[in-house]
Structures are given as C-alpha cells and as structure tokens.
Amino acid sequence: MEDGTLDTNGTDTGLRPQSLVLTFFGNHVLEQGDVGVYSGSIIDVLGRVGTGEQAVRSTLTRMVNRGLLRRQREGRRMFFGLTPTAQDVLRDGGRRIWDEGAVNEDWDGTWTLLGFSLPESWQRQRHDLRSRLTWSGFGALYSGLWIAPGHADVRGIVSELGLDAHVKVFHARADDFTDVGMMIRESWDLETLAARYVAFDERWNAVEVASGDPLATRLRLVAEWLRVIRDDPRLPVQHLPPEWPARPAQETFRRIAEQTAGPARLAARAVLETTPLRM
Known part of the structure; x- marks a missing residue:
C-alpha cells in the first residue's frame, strides 16, 4: 500500500x-x-x-x-x-x-446513453469500462445502461478498451414525463x-x-x-x-x-x- x-x-x-x-x-x-x-x-x-x-x-x-x-x-x-x-x-x-x-x-438538454453487454467472465474489462465511464461523467441508469449529460464522446474510450462490438451509444432528450431531478438522484x-x-x-x-x-x-x-x-x-x-x-x-x-x-x-x-x- x-x-x-x-x-x-x-x-x-x-x-x-x-x-x-x-x-x-x-x-x-x-x-x-x-x-x-x-x-x-x-x-x-x-x-x-x-x-x-x-x-x-x-x-x-x-x-x-x-x-x-x-x-x-x-x-x-x-x-x-x-x-x-x-x-x-x-x-x-x-x-x-x-x-x-x-x-x-450551459447544458443543452441532451443526454448521452451508453449500453453494454459483456461476457460474464470479462470482469476486468467491465471494471475498466465502468471506471472510465465514471471519469467521463456517466452514471448508472441501470446495470448495463449508463447516462451522461450533454454530448459525451466516448469513442476513444470504447476503442481503447477493445469493446466496440459490445457497446452502443445514443444521444437523446428526456420526455416531458421523465422526472430528470429524480433520475439524477437515482443515478449519482x-x-x-x-x-x-x-x-x-x-x-x-x-x-x-x-x-x-x-x-x-x-x-x-x-x-x-x-x-x-x-x-x-x-x-x-x-x-x-x-x-x-x-x-x-x-x-x-x-x-x-x-x-x-x-x-x-x-x-x-x-x-x-x-x-x-x-x-
């Protein structure tokens, strides 16, 4: 230590x-x-x-x-x-x-959503991805679905970890009935x-x-x-x-x-x- x-x-x-x-x-x-x-x-x-x-x-x-x-x-x-x-x-x-x-x-109301599904045995890759996502401002909306405010470019992270085939990224806005404040409190x-x-x-x-x-x-x-x-x-x-x-x-x-x-x-x-x- x-x-x-x-x-x-x-x-x-x-x-x-x-x-x-x-x-x-x-x-x-x-x-x-x-x-x-x-x-x-x-x-x-x-x-x-x-x-x-x-x-x-x-x-x-x-x-x-x-x-x-x-x-x-x-x-x-x-x-x-x-x-x-x-x-x-x-x-x-x-x-x-x-x-x-x-x-x-200066948030523009958009979110970046990143979904991933990794083999159960890929513990190290899962840990590395979660660590890099946290540093990049993501929070866990669900176990395999992470979210960050704004337009987060994570292509470099995903490619560096060799996970391109296991990750999907979207950019979207929350619907009116979504309580954004509650979502934030639940994800961070x-x-x-x-x-x-x-x-x-x-x-x-x-x-x-x-x-x-x-x-x-x-x-x-x-x-x-x-x-x-x-x-x-x-x-x-x-x-x-x-x-x-x-x-x-x-x-x-x-x-x-x-x-x-x-x-x-x-x-x-x-x-x-x-x-x-x-x-």
Missing part, C-alpha cells in the same frame, strides 16, 4: 504519491515538452507534502511499469519523463480543472459528492496560504481538487439541489490557485533539474 501524504497538521490527506507525481508534472513539467526530471527533484518536492523518499522511488518505478513515465539515465542520475499516455491524462485533467469547471450552467450519489465539496471548501478556507510553502500548497490544492471533481459528472445545475456546494468550493480553489501560481512557479524553477529526453 502506498504511503499517504500529511498536511501541515500531520493529518493524512488521503493523497497518494502517484496522484501527487502526476499533479507535479502537470503543473510544472507538461508544458516544457519532452524533458525528464531528476529523481532527486521529485523526491524534494514530494517531501514537502510529507511523502517519504522510499515511497517516491517505488511509486516512480510502478509508474514506469504502468506506462505513465519513462526513465533515462544520465551518468549516475535517473531522470523521469511523461509518456504520451500520461500527457493525454494530464491534458484531460487540465481541461476538467481549468476550462470546464465544476458548475454546469449526490450526497457524497456534495459532502466532498463542503469538506474541500472548509479545509482550504482554513489554510494560511501566505505562511506556507507555495510549491507544496499548490501541489496539495490541485491534487485534492482533482480528486473531488474526478467523480463529478458536471450535472446540469438547474436539476441539482438548491445551494449546490460546488460553486463556493470552486471559488475557493481558484482564489488559492491564483495566489500560489507565481510563487509556486518560482519555487519549482529553483528545485527542478531537467534534461531533454532522447527518442
């Missing part, structure tokens, strides 16, 4: 080293192109959020084995860079965080999602940003926010309960993200040692 990270009070935040490594690369490495980061730099950065050296090293090795990172030796030093797969993951996460946001006010766990937004907002409103390490603060902030929104399907706000807590939580996130952007960038430049990656 991977070690978690600790906040400034010594409390386990539940963030795992892989999530933090990806967040770190997404914030400070992705836009530099094909570069590798010295392992010592990564150990330094994650050490600021309470992750031990051994946990970082074992996480880097696992991420190489999973096809998320590639490594390159320069003398006695090891450098790690993003694979194309990891770059796609980070750009998708960046769109979710910075472009789309957590509040859907709104109570749990709302509680995550409330907890995030309360936690980060209590953080003294000015007195902390900006690099560590921003790393925790973005990783925690991504953990909250990754299971949020961005449901149409007009069909959600009044005073939906995503909006104030998002305002808190963006305020602290803006406060830490410049200082964290300067701190990263001071600690990062990089090298171009060979093809």
Whole structure:
C-alpha cells in the first residue's frame, strides 16, 4: 500500500504519491515538452507534502511499469519523463480543472446513453469500462445502461478498451414525463459528492496560504481538487439541489490557485533539474 501524504497538521490527506507525481508534472513539467526530471527533484518536492523518499522511488518505478513515465539515465542520475499516455491524462485533467469547471450552467438538454453487454467472465474489462465511464461523467441508469449529460464522446474510450462490438451509444432528450431531478438522484450519489465539496471548501478556507510553502500548497490544492471533481459528472445545475456546494468550493480553489501560481512557479524553477529526453 502506498504511503499517504500529511498536511501541515500531520493529518493524512488521503493523497497518494502517484496522484501527487502526476499533479507535479502537470503543473510544472507538461508544458516544457519532452524533458525528464531528476529523481532527486521529485523526491524534494514530494517531501514537502510529507511523502517519504522510499515511497517516491517505488511509486516512480510502478509508474514506469504502468506506462505513465519513462526513465533515462544520465551518468549516475535517473531522470523521469511523461509518456504520451500520461500527457493525454494530464491534458484531460487540465481541461476538467481549468476550462470546464465544476458548475454546469450551459447544458443543452441532451443526454448521452451508453449500453453494454459483456461476457460474464470479462470482469476486468467491465471494471475498466465502468471506471472510465465514471471519469467521463456517466452514471448508472441501470446495470448495463449508463447516462451522461450533454454530448459525451466516448469513442476513444470504447476503442481503447477493445469493446466496440459490445457497446452502443445514443444521444437523446428526456420526455416531458421523465422526472430528470429524480433520475439524477437515482443515478449519482449526490450526497457524497456534495459532502466532498463542503469538506474541500472548509479545509482550504482554513489554510494560511501566505505562511506556507507555495510549491507544496499548490501541489496539495490541485491534487485534492482533482480528486473531488474526478467523480463529478458536471450535472446540469438547474436539476441539482438548491445551494449546490460546488460553486463556493470552486471559488475557493481558484482564489488559492491564483495566489500560489507565481510563487509556486518560482519555487519549482529553483528545485527542478531537467534534461531533454532522447527518442
């Protein structure tokens, strides 16, 4: 089991080293192109959020084995860079965080319906499909019928998993007699999602940003926010309960993200040692 990270009070935040490594690369490495980061730099950065050296090293090795990172030796030093797969993951996460946001006010009334039927023995494929659908904003209307607001393009997901022959996708509107609010409550766990937004907002409103390490603060902030929104399907706000807590939580996130952007960038430049990656 991977070690978690600790906040400034010594409390386990539940963030795992892989999530933090990806967040770190997404914030400070992705836009530099094909570069590798010295392992010592990564150990330094994650050490600021309470992750031990051994946990970082074992996480880097696992991420190489999973096809998320590639490594390159320069003398006695090891450098790690993003694979194309990891770059796609980070750009998708960046769109979710910075472009789309957590509040859907521009829903056009359409839904994407995805039906699938897999052999009983395909447990791994079923798990992978459900995980990817959840990340893409789908909820289970029925066991083999999933639904997402808007026009969700899942062709890439289905093809990547090799399930083209087992999946059917439709785009439609709900009939007038369908209670959309009830359908949403039945297909998504709104109570749990709302509680995550409330907890995030309360936690980060209590953080003294000015007195902390900006690099560590921003790393925790973005990783925690991504953990909250990754299971949020961005449901149409007009069909959600009044005073939906995503909006104030998002305002808190963006305020602290803006406060830490410049200082964290300067701190990263001071600690990062990089090298171009060979093809």
